[in-house]
Amino acid sequence: MQDHDNLTENDCKMTVRIKDVALAAGVSVATVSRALGDGPVSDELRKKVEAAVAATGYLPNLSARRLRSQHSHTIGLIVSDIRNPFFTAVSRAVEDAAYAVGMRVILCNTDENPQKEAMYLRLMQEERVTGVIFAPTRATAQKLDPQQLGFPVVLIDRAAPPGQADAVVLDNAEAASLLVEHLLAQGYQRIGGLFGNTSTTGAERHAGVLAAMQRHGLQAEARFIAPTPEAAEQAMRAWLAEPAVPQALIASNGLVLLGMLRGARAAGIAIPQQLALAGFDNDNWTELAGPGLTVIEQPVYDIGRTAMKMLLERLEDPARSARKVVLSGRLIARGSTAYTMAADAGQDGAPR
Amino acid sequence: MQDHDNLTENDCKMTVRIKDVALAAGVSVATVSRALGDGPVSDELRKKVEAAVAATGYLPNLSARRLRSQHSHTIGLIVSDIRNPFFTAVSRAVEDAAYAVGMRVILCNTDENPQKEAMYLRLMQEERVTGVIFAPTRATAQKLDPQQLGFPVVLIDRAAPPGQADAVVLDNAEAASLLVEHLLAQGYQRIGGLFGNTSTTGAERHAGVLAAMQRHGLQAEARFIAPTPEAAEQAMRAWLAEPAVPQALIASNGLVLLGMLRGARAAGIAIPQQLALAGFDNDNWTELAGPGLTVIEQPVYDIGRTAMKMLLERLEDPARSARKVVLSGRLIARGSTAYTMAADAGQDGAPR
């Protein structure tokens, strides 16, 4: 109210520092810092400081805080592409969990490119991040040494060599088995699949399909592609143009499934009358497309939340041995795998 | 190679500071800083510094750099929910553009909650961000004063009172008109819509529909809901249970459209035979669901990229007057608005 300097209320153009608050409150900067943090301060002074903070409009400078305290309160989230609904959902869960404990998230898209992965990992080091949640390509997963990095890493969706790093993954073998058993129970026998070729996930789901088929004395034809809708659509068109096409096809993730469905539509193939289709990721559209697509639903939000929880636990005890949390997928059977093949068409897949 | 201290190669457990690099290179810290930046340094010393950086494995501390240089090289991206495909795509574009110019992105989800918006805006101030790209609710858009904030703001998807802030928005009136004209051309006359009630976007699209209808001497029935699939599905079920339902319904965004389609399915309503459906956002599933949904496609990636470009231009010239970039949507007509109503059903919508 009086004709002081310039602390009338706010917007004095100059940013107000902790020193200004100390001056206004008539205490030392250390006391202000402690009052704002958790240090021991008398109630009397704490109130004075709070009043001074309100009067000056003080906002702490996080860069200065990070530099001095050596805690960035920042975690990195490195995924291939946030536009993949799986990563979108995981990212939302990670961010919710991070902000809930006062941490910031830096999001990076690698496009399955090992060079970008290396670049972003270096960036994380420069940011002095508290930790990183990472969905690596197979190439970097193998050569990844979390000790070397200087911060803990929790892998998601994709696993590294065991014992190397914490990880939250789907039980891909089990999930693939669920799909295969479902298809077999429907009556399909000639089953194939299109799998992403950049991650361990594609490989594991492929292995799971093979193993499940083998338990029934059957084989499966698999093809490997870049895990994008475009590549999947192209591969699908090519496959459908060939003479012998399996009765049922499995996609190794939601993007591939999307491309396959587009390819089937372009080729005029009726689902499931001429071809059954199933895949991973219960994205919005799978419920609504055609007869509904049979998929393995991943606990997407849970994966992100669990990854963040593991990261925090790892920070509390850096020495404990690496853990791998394996979550189960849920089969959602829909029309795309109904067995509607007529008796005459059935001869294709008749038991030998 | 010799028995120096501990700069054998790397991982000496201690982080290496610029001082260590200076020592290793036999120059001052200032020279190292200049060599790494853009300062004037002789080629000879620059090479020495680069060698020392490589030998010591130096990684700059970004917090220290930010504190001293007073440039955070960080922008905030505040949206309602990254899981809305519209914001997912925008976010990817913003991040691409940001990393391309050496900036970091902090992503915040507000869930259309003004309190969270206020909290994140304060966080942005503490981070001393270079700028913010923001999709505000109507409530905060009105009371938003970019001058007060201390950093430039570019609004996306939603507009503020004119002249207040830069913005990148869709031409909602035009887009709504495209939808209405399309429906009218198909033969529909009794048209209604479900609109989000938290943003200016829902309001503008509603106004656009009304205006277009009015040009034809027609009226439209509108309802307002929280812009989520769940709220839309519930509202849809309720609406469909009433006696007089419009022949065609418009959704004000992708999430609402999704909920409406679910509601229609749950009620056993055939699209487009019993009800035509159209909306905004060309999300993946709209192409594949049922007969395909007629939508307005937004230039999502362009919106993000343009917002980032405007932010950079604003930084170069803080004084220039506020600009609003208005982009056009594209009508994608699909089966959900085909006019297939039988003659007997047609009497409902016969001209009066």
Place this chain on the structure above:
DNA sequence: AGGTGTTGTGTAATCGATTTCAATGCCATC
């Protein structure tokens, strides 16, 4: 009464970089 903690506070050092400022050497110019 005399140590012995405990609690609360201030002073000053510190985090790791950038940037200011002064100094140096070198060359061209008069």
Place this chain on the structure above:
DNA sequence: GATGGCATTGAAATCGATTACACAACACCT
């Protein structure tokens, strides 16, 4: 040969906070 730029370089100040340390006041226990 003195002088005035120009290009490099280093020493030291600085960014804005946290925290180590010292110390005062006060309660508590022999």
